[in-house]
Amino acid sequence: xxxxxxxxxxxxxxxxxxxxxxxAEAEELETRLATDPAARxxxxxxxxxxxxAADMRAARPEQARASETAPPAxxxxxxxxxxTGRRWNRxxxxxxxxxxxxxxxxxxxxxxxxxxxxxxxxxxxxYVRLGSVRGDVTIVAADGTVLxxxxxxxxxxxxxxxxxxxxxxxxxxxxxxxxxxxDSIVTLGASDDRLRLDRGVLAADVRPPMVGRSPLTLExxxxxxxxSAGFITTLYQAARITEVGVQRxxxxxxxxxxxxxxxxxxxxLLTVGSDGGLQRQAIRDTSDRFTPELTRALVxxxxxxxxxxxxxxxVVVPTYWFDPYHQRHMYQIRSDKQWVRGFFRLQPGSxxxxxxxxxxxxxxxxxxxxxxxxxxxxxxxxxxxxGLYEKxxxxxxxxxxxxxxxxxxxxxxxxxxxxxxxxxxxxFLFIFNTYERDLGLQIAxxxxxxxxxxxxxxx
Amino acid sequence: MTLxxxxxxxxxxxxxxxxTALAAAVTRDVHAxxxxxxxxxxxxxxxxxxxxxxxxxxxxxxxxARHRALDLARSRRLRSLPDEVLDLLESRWADPAGAASSxxxxxxxxxxxxxxxxxxxxxxxxxxxxxTAVAVAERLRRTVDAxxxxxxxxxxxLRECVERELGGNEGSxxxxxx
Numbered sequence: 001x002x003x004x005x006x007x008x009x010x011x012x013x014x015x016x017x018x019x020x021x022x023x024a025e026a027e028e029l030e031t032r033l034a035t036d037p038a039a040r041x042x043x044x045x046x047x048x049x050x051x052x053a054a055d056m057r058a059a060r061p062e063q064a065r066a067s068e069t070a071p072p073a074x075x076x077x078x079x080x081x082x083x084t085g086r087r088w089n090r091x092x093x094x095x096x097x098x099x100x101x102x103x104x105x106x107x108x109x110x111x112x113x114x115x116x117x118x119x120x121x122x123x124x125x126x127y128v129r130l131g132s133v134r135g136d137v138t139i140v141a142a143d144g145t146v147l148x149x150x151x152x153x154x155x156x157x158x159x160x161x162x163x164x165x166x167x168x169x170x171x172x173x174x175x176x177x178x179x180x181x182x183d184s185i186v187t188l189g190a191s192d193d194r195l196r197l198d199r200g201v202l203a204a205d206v207r208p209p210m211v212g213r214s215p216l217t218l219e220x221x222x223x224x225x226x227x228s229a230g231f232i233t234t235l236y237q238a239a240r241i242t243e244v245g246v247q248r249x250x251x252x253x254x255x256x257x258x259x260x261x262x263x264x265x266x267x268x269l270l271t272v273g274s275d276g277g278l279q280r281q282a283i284r285d286t287s288d289r290f291t292p293e294l295t296r297a298l299v300x301x302x303x304x305x306x307x308x309x310x311x312x313x314x315v316v317v318p319t320y321w322f323d324p325y326h327q328r329h330m331y332q333i334r335s336d337k338q339w340v341r342g343f344f345r346l347q348p349g350s351x352x353x354x355x356x357x358x359x360x361x362x363x364x365x366x367x368x369x370x371x372x373x374x375x376x377x378x379x380x381x382x383x384x385x386x387g388l389y390e391k392x393x394x395x396x397x398x399x400x401x402x403x404x405x406x407x408x409x410x411x412x413x414x415x416x417x418x419x420x421x422x423x424x425x426x427x428f429l430f431i432f433n434t435y436e437r438d439l440g441l442q443i444a445x446x447x448x449x450x451x452x453x454x455x456x457x458x459x
Numbered sequence: 460m461t462l463x464x465x466x467x468x469x470x471x472x473x474x475x476x477x478x479t480a481l482a483a484a485v486t487r488d489v490h491a492x493x494x495x496x497x498x499x500x501x502x503x504x505x506x507x508x509x510x511x512x513x514x515x516x517x518x519x520x521x522x523x524a525r526h527r528a529l530d531l532a533r534s535r536r537l538r539s540l541p542d543e544v545l546d547l548l549e550s551r552w553a554d555p556a557g558a559a560s561s562x563x564x565x566x567x568x569x570x571x572x573x574x575x576x577x578x579x580x581x582x583x584x585x586x587x588x589x590x591t592a593v594a595v596a597e598r599l600r601r602t603v604d605a606x607x608x609x610x611x612x613x614x615x616x617l618r619e620c621v622e623r624e625l626g627g628n629e630g631s632x633x634x635x636x637x
Contacts, residue, residue: 007615010611010615011607011611013611014592014607014610015607017487019538020591021538029540030540030544033540033547033548034541043484043548044548045618048567049567050586051476051480051483051492052476052567053583054587
């Protein structure tokens with residue numbers, strides 16, 4: 001051991017911790033760590049001291065606590081870290097290990113490190129904050145003021161993740177966090193124990209409430225979700241339905257009127273219609289094949305487009321509607337957003353085949369919105385085919401074919417939002433688009449097959 | 460042979476300080492590092508079929524924690540240490556005889572208990588609440604440089620205290636000097 005730990009390295013360390021090193025200081029630190037084993041040892045000790053210090057129970061003089069009752073000044077440069085703080089989650093370990101193992105490990109090994117009571121939150125910690133902001137995200141306070149996304153989110157505020165690939169995470173003082181996926185809107189209640197999903201998808205990891213506090217309750221137009229035991233859920237609010245998927249724990253679901261809609265347990269998906277209809281099903285892994293039966297009126301739940309028969313052949317045709325992304329009216333077929341279940345799971349070599357017919361040749365798109373396999377992650381991306389929908393040769397009424405791989409859709413030159421995460425990609429929304437021209441598009445067949453001999457492109 | 464889940468958990472909990480500290484060294488956020496440790500434990504349990512032995516578990520956990528921490532640091536636009544430096548640090552962290560022995564951890568906690576109230580307060584603000592030195596300085600009405608200096612001295616004092624503790628020095632009951 002170095003008998004005389006040098007103060008200079010400690011000075012560099014505390015500035016490094018703040019990301020506040022000058023270029024020269026950073027070089028000095030990096031050089032010392034690269035060349036001096038004693039510096040590496042000291043650096044390790046410094047970091048362990050920081051971790052151990054964070055574990056200390058608060059032992060703060062009353063005078064100091066009293067000084068914190070004044071309204072907090074939340075510095076704009078305050079790191080996101082203070083909001084992401086959460087202690088080890090005993091439930092997760094117990095849930096994973098099962099009682100027996102946890103009991104055998106728990107008393108000795110877990111006790112001191114993990115189950116120590118967290119420090120009492122300061123006033124500053126009582127704010128809901130936004131973090132992991134990606135893309136176009138806005139916070140509007142109840143009085144209409146637009147707020148910075150790196151500060152507190154006051155009660156009554158509305159948070160919007162607009163456009164494709166935008167996302168953000170709300171961090172609650174009790175350690176709960178709520179991830180908002182693209183094109184979603186949430187509104188905080190008058191107190192920070194209620195959150196309403198107005199549109200889109202959220203994934204929430206809700207912790208048991210602190211003593212004397214209420215649990216975080218989630219709301220949509222059709223449902224109110226609560227539990228005193230903590231849970232992990234995904235919630236989807238569309239125009240006509242709410243989907244409640246529970247990954248862990250159990251949630252009591254009721255209508256806004258207070259009428260109980262039952263309990264949803266881990267692995268279950270409850271769909272609540274605006275007409276009060278309920279459907280409960282198990283959450284299954286997303287298939288790597290997708291072969292919708294266009295002979296069924298499957299577009300009933302889709303957002304845009306319609307099902308029809310032309311010359312006794314079932315097809316799906318576009319609807320002229322206002323596209324929020326392009327901010328203008330377009331002819332589109334657009335599925336609903338199946339965040340929880342997903343429509344299909346894609347590898348780069350997955351093959352997408354579309355059989356179609358158009359009245360006239362013109363530019364168009366086929367777009368997939370994809371997410372990661374982790375249903376709680378708000379990260380999304382786009383796969384796009386940008387090309388021409390081509391009219392069949394004169395005298396022929398045969399169908400045309402688009403055959404494209406998921407890889408080619410990711411790498412399409414017109415694709416500005418390719419996923420930045422690895423495969424597999426879970427397709428949760430798809431769009432056929434002919435922009436502002438009505439090409440008379442008819443989709444007769446649409447299928448996704450996995451790579452390899454049984455499916456599409458070999459890897 | 461696949462390792463038992465409880466064996467993996469016991470190893471990782473015993474080495475929790477080591478793994479969390481490596482993650483914290485990259486993220487500079489103890490709570491995020493705690494989250495990473497938690498994720499690593501769960502990932503280790505899900506991957507337990509691949510472990511060749513308990514030594515392998517620690518090395519795997521350190522590498523997994525480092526990668527997750529780097530992802531987080533990049534997302535927060537933190538300047539990271541170069542890969543070659545992180546390789547050296549990870550290697551040092553993985554050394555079973557390294558600075559993270561349980562004796563050393565116990566000594567560190569005893570020394571933390573012996574800190575003055577003001578020093579504990581400062582460490583709490585800094586590492587438990589995640590405040591920057593600028594925010595700490597505003598709260599304490601001190602200069603930022605003074606906060607950095609005091610923190611540096613507390614760290615050095617803690618290390619000297621631990622060395623005395625482990626050496627059985629008779630002065631071990633003294634308050635940690637700053």
